[in-house]
Amino acid sequence: MTTEDAAQRPEARNPRGFSDKRGAALVAERRIVRAVSEVYERWGFEPLETPAFEYVDALGKFLPDTDRPNEGVLALQDDDDQWMALRYDHTAPLARFAAQTWETLPKPYRRYAFGPVWRNEKPGPGRFREFVQCDADTVGSDRPESDAEIVAMACEGLKAAGLDDGQAVVRISSRKLFDGLFEAAGVTDAGQRLTALRAVDKHDRLGWDGTALLLGEGRLDESGDYTKGAQLAPKAVDAIQAFLTSASDPAASRGAILDAVSDAVDLGAPGARALEELAAIDAALGALGLSEDEARFDPTIVRGLEYYTGAVFEAELLLKTVDDKGRPVRFGSIGGGGRYDDLVARFTGERTPATGFSFGVSRLASALAAAGRAPGADVRGPVVVIAFSQDDMAHYLAAATELRAAGVAAEVYLGRAGMKAQMKYADRRRAPAVVILGGDELAAGIVTIKDLDAGRAMAAQVSDNAAWKTDRPGQVTAPRGDLVAVVRGIIEGSSIK
Known part of the structure; x- marks a missing residue:
């Protein structure tokens, strides 16, 4: 082979955020999917498989940037000039499917799905551009008990996937709490509200001082990057501080947390309805045998996706994990979900209640491997x-x-x-x-x-x-x-x- 031939050879390399999987790593993900799917089926959920590609307007979360939609999704243009993108989760395709086949479905419709999803975002530890999720959703029920059922099923799924008692907790809140808080504090601008929610979402990482800066004028981080704040009035910032502080007691019961939140700040009519719904979820969780250690109320939970309309859930990994050099690493969220009563309405114009939870299978498998608990490390060859x-x-x-x-x-x-x-x-x-x-x-x-x-x-x-x-x-x-x-x-x- 000549020097010129060698120079023309491509370099064997992975695109960033995409990983090869073999042997034990692949078995680990498949075992998690199988274990969680068995839980979903025991709870009466049927499987559904949707295509990897959806039309961009059906996905709905991202808008075109200049001449192609590349904000967060991996997209291409079909030969009929329509843009389609790889699904970024299993919920948006479910909403499209439910709207398309609603007349033929049993209602409420209970389905689970698993498979790869793709996101055009910056990769990092445990964060990939292609990864596997395993979801369960109920479409057509507005009962708080359907939210509680999803949470209880998620807790059972975490154990089936290989976590022991005390190694994960599902935290629960409601977006309506913030709707009521903003309404009572006079925050009406949608942009301000969204920026404030993003600030609250960083509370566990930045603490109150950093969160307060993002709620106000803005924050300059250690790298010198400046993030513009929500520009909230001091009254609104004080209300959010009281709200977040009210539920800071880790030993408080779910009921005690609701009482503390109710007493701490004016949440208006939306917040009062949210507290009633959360109380009903608490009662159902108790009937389902969920302990305070497995499922807790935490008003700081926001969830990143913008389509949640009510209860929100986030599964946090408590298991100690280390990187390949033995240094502690925090995985944080390994799954989440909530109520999204407006998603199907994008297609039908009619509000359709829905709630669900998604396991980050690839992320959970990576976390278990980082804890020396990889399901699949014991896999035998032939x-x-x-x-x-x-x-x-x-x-x-x-x-x-x-x-x-x-x-x-x-x-x-x-x-x-x-x-x-x-x-x-x-x-x-x-x-x-x-x-x-x-x-x-x-x-x-x-x-x-x-x-x-x-x-x-x-x-x-x-x-x-x-x-x-x-x-x-x-x-x-x-x-x-x-x-x-x-x-x-x-x-x-x-x-x-």
Whole structure:
């Protein structure tokens, strides 16, 4: 190959925010999806799959920027000049589907969905441009009990995904609380309200001093970047401070938090309705057996998407996690949702109540890996049949076929390396065992099977090389007809499944 040819070769690299997944990482995500989907189905939700692409006007959240819609979504123009974009979540496609098929659906309509979503945003730790979500939504019910059910189901899903008690909490609030607070404080401008909500959303990170700056004139951060504030009047800023402070007691019950919020500040008529709805959610959560540690009221929860109209939920990871250098890293939110009663109305003109929750599957899998708890790290590879000679390949293929027919994952090594390299290959594949059918075994009608897990464990206890060769730890010789039984015994007896 010439120097010119080498210069023209593309560099093998991933686009930022997009990752390759193999082996344990992919199994981890699939296990989470399977576990959470089983929870959804137990609660009576049916699966739905929508296309990866939706028309941009149907997605609704993002508007075209100059000549193409690239604000937050990955879009392309169809041959009929219509813009379509990869879905950024599973909720917007659900709203389109519900509006399109409403007359044929059971009402309320309960569905769950899973699969990749795509966002054109800056990637970071645990934040990707392509990632997997697993959602459940109820469309057509305005009862607070439907919100409570979604929260209870989310808590059950978190446990099914691999989290123990105390390792996550779902925080609950209502956007109507802020609607009432703004109304009572005289904040009528929609832009001011949105900027103020974004400021409150940063409260857990910036504390009150930083939040107050963003509610007022603005804030200059450590990097020198300036963020313009909401320009709220001091009266409104004081009301928000009282509101946020009212629920700062971590030991307070859900009911006590509602009382404290009600007593702290004037929330107007919308806020009073929100407190009634949250009280009904609290009662339903109690009936469903949800403890205060699993689901808490937290009025600082805002949620980033702009279409929430009532109750909002956010699942926060409490599990300690570290990066690849052992430094603490905070994942924060691993899922969220809420009530969005106006989303279907974008298509129909009629308000249709809806509520739902979404698991960030990729984010949760990354968090579990950062905590040394990756579901899938224990995944086993196939039993490997060693290949010695091309002349005996039929025997190797028959052995692998026999194992697979018995439900045991198996493969014949089809490279061209020697015995030592094949054993190394089996170890890298995390094979539970290797099958050896050399000339001596074939002539005697026997099979040699190496239990790799037992071999590694016994090798750690053997210091003498001669003893190792004599004892052959983890190695079993059996009649050829006992192949399946011996391999099954090794797999079932292993502590690694």
